[in-house]
Amino acid sequence: xxxxxxxxxRWIIEAEIMPKQGVNDPQGDxxxxxxxxxxxxxxxxxxxxxxxxxxxxxxxxxxxxxQGTRMCERLLANPVIEEFVVSAARIG
Amino acid sequence: xxxxxxxxxRWIIEAEIMPKQGVNDPQGDxxxxxxxxxxxxxxxxxxxxxxxxxxxxxxxxxxxxxQGTRMCERLLANPVIEEFVVSAARIG
Numbered sequence: 001x002x003x004x005x006x007x008x009x010r011w012i013i014e015a016e017i018m019p020k021q022g023v024n025d026p027q028g029d030x031x032x033x034x035x036x037x038x039x040x041x042x043x044x045x046x047x048x049x050x051x052x053x054x055x056x057x058x059x060x061x062x063x064x065x066x067q068g069t070r071m072c073e074r075l076l077a078n079p080v081i082e083e084f085v086v087s088a089a090r091i092g
Numbered sequence: 093x094x095x096x097x098x099x100x101x102r103w104i105i106e107a108e109i110m111p112k113q114g115v116n117d118p119q120g121d122x123x124x125x126x127x128x129x130x131x132x133x134x135x136x137x138x139x140x141x142x143x144x145x146x147x148x149x150x151x152x153x154x155x156x157x158x159q160g161t162r163m164c165e166r167l168l169a170n171p172v173i174e175e176f177v178v179s180a181a182r183i184g
Contacts, residue, residue, distance in 0.1 A: 016143055017143075018143065018145070028144075031144060031146075031167070031168065034167045035146070035163060035167060038163075038166055038167060040148070040159065040162075040163060042148045042149035042150075042159075043146050043147070043148055043163075044146070044147040044148070045145075045146070045147040046144065046145070046146045046147075047144070047145045048142060048143070048144050049142070049143040049144075049145075050140060050141070050142065050143060051108055051109075051110065051140075051141040051142060051143040052123060052138065052139070052140050052141075053110070053137075053138070053139045053141075054123075054127070054135050054136070054137070054138045055135070055136040055137040055138075056132070056134045056135055056136070057134035058134075067132065067134075070132075071127060071130075071132060071135075074130055075123070075126045075127060075130060076123065
């Protein structure tokens with residue numbers, strides 16, 4: 001029964017998905033070029049990725065992280081060109 | 093002179109840019125729909141934003157954060173529909 005109620009706890013999963021090192025990042029190149037034209041001359045090595053937040057039910061932090069990892073592997077990230085980091089914060 | 097050398101310190105600025113609450117998030121809707129079709133039934137309230145990392149020279153954390161904030165205001169974020177959070181980590 002305790003298990004049952006714990007499964008109802010709500011978490012926010014956050015997935016940071018970035019292009020892997022060495023992989024072309026055309027969005028990053030576009031931002032770099034925009035920064036230069038705005039005179040942000042010290043800017044270097046711009047990388048543009050995705051930040052995805054999903055609210056889920058999970059029994060524990062490990063459960064939430066596991067769900068987030070599976071979401072990235074199956075839908076959110078492209079493992080050929082992207083790497084991801086998943087974190088979880090309890091909200092209820 | 094100390095000022096000069098400190099300005100050469102390198103920082104990574106990270107900007108988290110998310111659609112504001114109440115603003116349509118078609119990418120989030122698409123991800124939600126994908127998660128449902130993969131049987132992630134507990135998923136709710138998906139939001140998809142951007143994560144942008146830029147390497148800059150800055151004399152202090154405040155300087156780095158200030159540069160990141162100006163980059164968001166002038167180029168990276170659309171203040172009408174997006175909100176952003178900037179953080180900075182020293183790397184050299």
